[in-house]
Amino acid sequence: MPRLLILLLLPVALLGYSTGPDFGNSGVPGESSCLSCHGGVSGSGSVSVTFSGGSSYSPGITQHLLVTISDPVQKRWGFQLTARPASLETTPGGSFTPGPDGFTQLTCTSKSYLFGAYGQRCTGAGATQYPLQYIEHTAAGSRPGQTGSAQFSFDWTPPATATGPMVIYVAANAANDNDSSSGDHIYLREYTLQAAVIPPALPVISQNGVVNAASFAGPVTAGSWVSIQGSNLAGTTRLWSQADFVGGALPTQLDGVKVSINGKAAFVEYVSPTLVNVQAPDDTAAGPVSVQLTNSAGTSAAVMAMLQPFSPALFLWNGKYAAATRPDYSLVAPPGLFADTVSIPAKPGEVIVLWANGLGSTSPIPVPAGVNTPSDRLYTTLNPVTVLIGNLPAKVLAAALTPGNAGLFQIAVTVPENSPAGELPVVVGVGGVQSPGISYLAVQP
Numbered sequence: 206m207p208r209l210l211i212l213l214l215l216p217v218a219l220l221g222y223s224t225g226p227d228f229g230n231s232g233v234p235g236e237s238s239c240l241s242c243h244g245g246v247s248g249s250g251s252v253s254v255t256f257s258g259g260s261s262y263s264p265g266i267t268q269h270l271l272v273t274i275s276d277p278v279q280k281r282w283g284f285q286l287t288a289r290p291a292s293l294e295t296t297p298g299g300s301f302t303p304g305p306d307g308f309t310q311l312t313c314t315s316k317s318y319l320f321g322a323y324g325q326r327c328t329g330a331g332a333t334q335y336p337l338q339y340i341e342h343t344a345a346g347s348r349p350g351q352t353g354s355a356q357f358s359f360d361w362t363p364p365a366t367a368t369g370p371m372v373i374y375v376a377a378n379a380a381n382d383n384d385s386s387s388g389d390h391i392y393l394r395e396y397t398l399q400a401a402v403i404p405p406a407l408p409v410i411s412q413n414g415v416v417n418a419a420s421f422a423g424p425v426t427a428g429s430w431v432s433i434q435g436s437n438l439a440g441t442t443r444l445w446s447q448a449d450f451v452g453g454a455l456p457t458q459l460d461g462v463k464v465s466i467n468g469k470a471a472f473v474e475y476v477s478p479t480l481v482n483v484q485a486p487d488d489t490a491a492g493p494v495s496v497q498l499t500n501s502a503g504t505s506a507a508v509m510a511m512l513q514p515f516s517p518a519l520f521l522w523n524g525k526y527a528a529a530t531r532p533d534y535s536l537v538a539p540p541g542l543f544a545d546t547v548s549i550p551a552k553p554g555e556v557i558v559l560w561a562n563g564l565g566s567t568s569p570i571p572v573p574a575g576v577n578t579p580s581d582r583l584y585t586t587l588n589p590v591t592v593l594i595g596n597l598p599a600k601v602l603a604a605a606l607t608p609g610n611a612g613l614f615q616i617a618v619t620v621p622e623n624s625p626a627g628e629l630p631v632v633v634g635v636g637g638v639q640s641p642g643i644s645y646l647a648v649q650p
Contacts, residue, residue, distance in 0.1 A: 225341045228312045231285040231374040232393045234294055239285070239376040239391045248390030250276030252284065252377035261401040265365035267302075275354040276379030276390050282348055282355035283378040285341040288363070291370040291397060298371055301340040302360040308346030309359045312339050349382050367400040405502035410435040415496045415510035418482055419562035420518035422641045424511035427488040428574040428612050429563040431471070432480060433464060435505070438498055439476035455484060455575045455611055461501045467494035467512065472575045472611070484612050487574045488512060515588070515636035516563035519644045527631045527644040528560040532617075539628070539647040550649035553624045556602065557646075561614040564590060564604060564635050572606055580608040588636045590616055594646055595629030597621040604635075624648050 232238040251274075258268040274282050288298030303309040314337045340359055348355055363371060373396040381388040411434045416423050418430035425431045441460045449456040455472035457463060464471040464483045467490055471483035481498065488494075491514065495507040520528040522538055529537035529551065537557050538548035551557050567584040578584055583605050590604040602617040616633065628645040 224344045225283070225310055225312065226285050228314045228337070228339050231287045231339055231376045232395065233287060233289055233374050238393055239283075239378050240393070248276050248278065248379060250274065250279065250379050250390055250392060252375055252392040252394050254286070254373060254375055254394070254396055256373075256396070256398065258398075258401070260398060262363045262371055262398045263401045263403065264363055264367045267360050267362040270359055270361050270373075272357040272375060272377070273354060274356075274377040274379055274392065277353065279379035279381055279390055280350055280352045281380035281382040282346070282351065283342040283380065284357060284375060285339050286373065286375040287337070287339045288361060288371055288373050290364075290368040291372050292368065294372070297336045297338065297364070298373075299338075299361055299363040301338050302362070303340065304357070304359045306346075306358075308343055308348075309340055309357050310343045312341060313337060314339075347380075369400065371398045371400070372396070373398065405440075406437045407503045408435060408437045408439075408498045408500050408505040410438075410496065410498055410505050410508040412508065415508055417516050417518045417563055417641075419520040420641050422518070424513050424516050425466075425485055426513060426516040426563040426565060427485050428566075428572070429485055429516060430474075430612050431466070431483050431485050431510075433483065433496065433498060434480055435498070436479060437500075437502065438462065438478055438481050439500055440478070442477040444475050445473070453576060455577075457575075463499045465495075465497050465499075466510070467496075484574050485512075487571075513638070515565045515638040517590075517633045517635045517638055517640045518562050519631060519633055519640055520560045520562060521644055525645055526628075527646050529646060530558050530560075532556060532558065537646070550647035551620045553620050553648065553650055554622045555620050557618060557620060559592065559616040559618060559631070559633070561604075561616055561633055561640075562612070564588075564614045564633075567606055574612065577611050578606040578608050578613075586614070586635060591634040592616060592618045593630075593632040593634075594618075594621055595624055595627075595648070597624060620646075620648060626650055 229236040230239050253273050255271040272284050290296055290298055375394050377392045379390040414434035416432050417425055418432040439462045445459055457470040459473040459476045462473055462476045466485050467488055469486040471486055473483050475482040490512055493509045494512045496510050497507050498505045522528050526538050536548040537551045542548050564586045566587045568587045572578050572584050585605040590601050592599040592601055599621055600619040604616045607613045607615050626649050629648050631644050631646045633640040
């Protein structure tokens with residue numbers, strides 16, 4: 206039998222809802238409130254709710270609520286409170302956790318409450334079946350004989366996803382403790398809380414996260430390609446497009462992401478939340494330099510990187526094999542390395558092209574950072590380049606910047622005639638510096 210019907214039959218026995226009202230009596234539009242059972246008579250008191258989060262809420266973050274009921278002439282106390290999204294009052298507005306003092310409890314119902322759905326006292330597990338939660342007083346919490354005011358404390362956890370403004374509805378009963386609904390004072394109030402604006406997290410460059418973009422190891426060189434690793438680096442993931450170039454110059458920002466190396470603007474080729482690729486600006490400095498990244502959230506803390514005149518490295522395929530082609534651009538690699546492109550190992554005595562980074566300045570003039578290499582002439586490395594294949598010296602025919610590309614070097618070499626078959630290590634050197642780590646070249650006579 207519904208509790209309201211029992212109340213009509215036995216009003217004295219239930220002591221005017223001293224054990225807590227039925228669900229749906231907190232004043233939500235379309236539902237009911239304590240006024241329906243207590244004659245609609247209000248006194249000179251009030252009900253208020255104090256929120257530990259102030260006038261806003263953070264999705265999924267629990268805050269503590271304190272309900273205070275005041276009335277100068279009453280001496281028993283009760284309330285019911287619930288939360289609903291302002292945009293849809295029939296959906297849940299989070300969950301409640303009663304306080305440890307035994308003064309509060311939960312009652313729940315389903316989304317179809319307005320159509321007479323069943324409600325019950327509930328725990329956190331029960332709320333799965335009956336997701337609309339109300340928190341209210343217990344018999345002990347009504348505190349008979351206490352005069353002036355009473356307080357109830359408990360926790361509220363908003364939904365994990367922001368749903369716009371959240372409305373808190375509360376109905377309070379300041380009773381006269383005469384074991385009936387007559388003479389009680391009912392107070393209603395509602396609060397609208399806005400979703401807190403959480404500022405986006407600042408970008409963070411990982412320690413040792415500024416590396417040569419070919420080898421993914423330091424150091425870096427002016428005009429070379431640099432990879433920056435970290436978190437919150439960008440809100441998008443994309444490569445530059447032709448629309449990002451202005452007057453033929455490489456962009457210094459991409460989707461609001463900018464990078465400075467030693468206080469100079471780098472040229473941004475690729476952005477993602479965890480990786481940004483840039484061409485380092487021209488710089489004659491050597492040694493530790495500061496690197497910072499700026500996006501719409503702000504500027505990262507500075508991370509130190511080692512800047513030096515040479516940082517030779519080979520771009521890699523599959524994280525292992527030196528990026529190599531033949532003069533006709535067919536791929537030099539183990540068969541089957543690429544699912545959609547044929548690849549064939551190199552042969553002893555064959556001319557191949559290795560693709561490299563960080564080989565330093567060029568001749569007859571330096572090609573400045575931030576522009577694609579002109580096609581009017583061959584811009585070779587200012588310093589001689591050496592290549593070892595399987596620990597055997599390979600004849601370097603030429604080492605130069607790739608026309609129409611920025612900072613990308615080609616090294617034309619002859620695979621040593623006496624190279625054995627197998628996956629042979631490849632090492633590039635320039636200016637007394639050798640490429641870090643190990644990359645391999647597949648050779649098959």
